Amino acid sequence: xxxxxxxxxxxxxxxxxxxxxxxxxxxxxxxxxxxxxxxxxxxxxxxxxxxxxxxxxxxxxxxxxxxxxxxxxxxxxxxxxxxxxxxxxxxxxxxxxxxxxxxxxxxxxxxxxxxxxxxxxxxxxxxxxxxxxxxxxxxxxxxxxxxxxxxxxxxxxxxxxxxxxxxxxxxxxxxxxxxxxxxxxxxxxxxxxxxxxxxxxxxxxxxxxxxxxxxxxxxxxxxxxxxxxxxxxxxxxxxxx
Amino acid sequence: xxxxxxxxxxxxxxxxxxxxxxxxxxxxxxxxxxxxxxxxxxxxxxxxxxxxxxxxxxxxxxxxxxxxxxxxxxxxxxxxxxxxxxxxxxxxxxxxxxxxxxxxxxxxxxxxxxxxxxxxxxxxxxxxxxxxxxxxxxxxxxxxxxxxxxxxxxxxxxxxxxxxxxxxxxxxxxxxxxx
Numbered sequence: 100x101x102x103x104x105x106x107x108x109x110x111x112x113x114x115x116x117x118x119x120x121x122x123x124x125x126x127x128x129x130x131x132x133x134x135x136x137x138x139x140x141x142x143x144x145x146x147x148x149x150x151x152x153x154x155x156x157x158x159x160x161x162x163x164x165x166x167x168x169x170x171x172x173x174x175x176x177x178x179x180x181x182x183x184x185x186x187x188x189x190x191x192x193x194x195x196x197x198x199x200x201x202x203x204x205x206x207x208x209x210x211x212x213x214x215x216x217x218x219x220x221x222x223x224x225x226x227x228x229x230x231x232x233x234x235x236x237x238x239x240x241x242x243x244x245x246x247x248x249x250x251x252x253x254x255x256x257x258x259x260x261x262x263x264x265x266x267x268x269x270x271x272x273x274x275x276x277x278x279x280x281x282x283x284x285x286x287x288x289x290x291x292x293x294x295x296x297x298x299x300x301x302x303x304x305x306x307x308x309x310x311x312x313x314x315x316x317x318x319x320x321x322x323x324x325x326x327x328x329x330x331x332x333x334x335x336x337x338x339x340x
Numbered sequence: 341x342x343x344x345x346x347x348x349x350x351x352x353x354x355x356x357x358x359x360x361x362x363x364x365x366x367x368x369x370x371x372x373x374x375x376x377x378x379x380x381x382x383x384x385x386x387x388x389x390x391x392x393x394x395x396x397x398x399x400x401x402x403x404x405x406x407x408x409x410x411x412x413x414x415x416x417x418x419x420x421x422x423x424x425x426x427x428x429x430x431x432x433x434x435x436x437x438x439x440x441x442x443x444x445x446x447x448x449x450x451x452x453x454x455x456x457x458x459x460x461x462x463x464x465x466x467x468x469x470x471x472x473x474x475x476x477x478x479x480x481x482x483x484x485x486x487x488x489x490x491x492x493x494x495x496x497x498x499x500x501x502x503x504x505x506x507x508x509x510x511x512x513x514x515x516x517x518x519x
Contacts, residue, residue, distance in 0.1 A: 111350070129352075129355070130352070133351075133352050134352070202397075211443065211444050211464050211507060211508070215442045215443035215444070215464075215466075218396060218442050218466060219442045219443075221396070221397075222396050222397070222440070222442070222468075225397070226397070227350070227353075227395055227397045227398075228395060228396065228397075229350075229352055229353060229355075229356065229395070230355070230356045231352065231355040231356065232355075233355065233356040233360065234356075234359075234360040234363070234506060234507065236363075
């Protein structure tokens, strides 16, 4: 007898590789509707030079996990590839042991560099690897996060024509039109580190995040917004929960 | 009409292994429909068939190889990708070797074929098994470091690819749709 897909998926425990940015939150939303999302997993790199992981404000994932009411496992890693991969192996192994997860969900879109490394580690750990955004058109992903009423701000820009003035600005229709105009020379998803984002609210947040204090460092076309203090508001306005 | 057969046991994997193929076929202006590997499908209703890949942890499609035996009587064109490559290799009595390959590798064309014009190209691989040798039912079209990564079934328009063309080589799917 063939076990129905829906039954299998409903009972499969998974973890989500979570950076706090728009892509991992969209991957989480998709997985949440299908699987039992048992925990989030975050690696905090030492600096923005990390090859594999998102950097600015990544320590605020604790607040996001609280807003989501999902347990989180956080570990730190050095910036080099070998250390990042070892740390990822260890943190996923920990998630498997602690929460009995059978699969990992990632927000990889087009990076074969990221995807192949995630696939290899999952295979070594006997874990299913799911990449629900894989090969999606980047502009359609930006539209999808708006459709789901994500509130997303820019926290880093790294290259022309992304100006420092984008920092703190929310992704909206005009930003998407801007990315559509420049898509032939800037990856609109920012997957190559062209920009980074932070999610303040999305449909699974029970409380939305308010930034109280922040600082901006750097020059035009290469700048970072660091959130110094943020808190959860009581009302997320999310009707899906 | 192109039939796309999903080899994914878990439907969520289709976002990764089936939806990208659908996007390419749809953007190319072709009509398509999607069925699952475990269904009893009447292949002759279709002009062309694409058999998708699936997750590395997924091998359930191998329990349904018998469903694909009747492909041998199909007169149309078939493209087997990863899991689909393995299915074609198996129904034509070839033995797969354990060969894990994950990532981007350079492929060398051995024999001219209508799907690829270049002599060498890069492709994205994601598999645990592949062919090192073939029997007389298959012609070798391309190799990657000893692995037969592309073959054609002798006297049929059936092609097997051990890599995922939807990632770096979309034109292969377009050329197949054009055949």
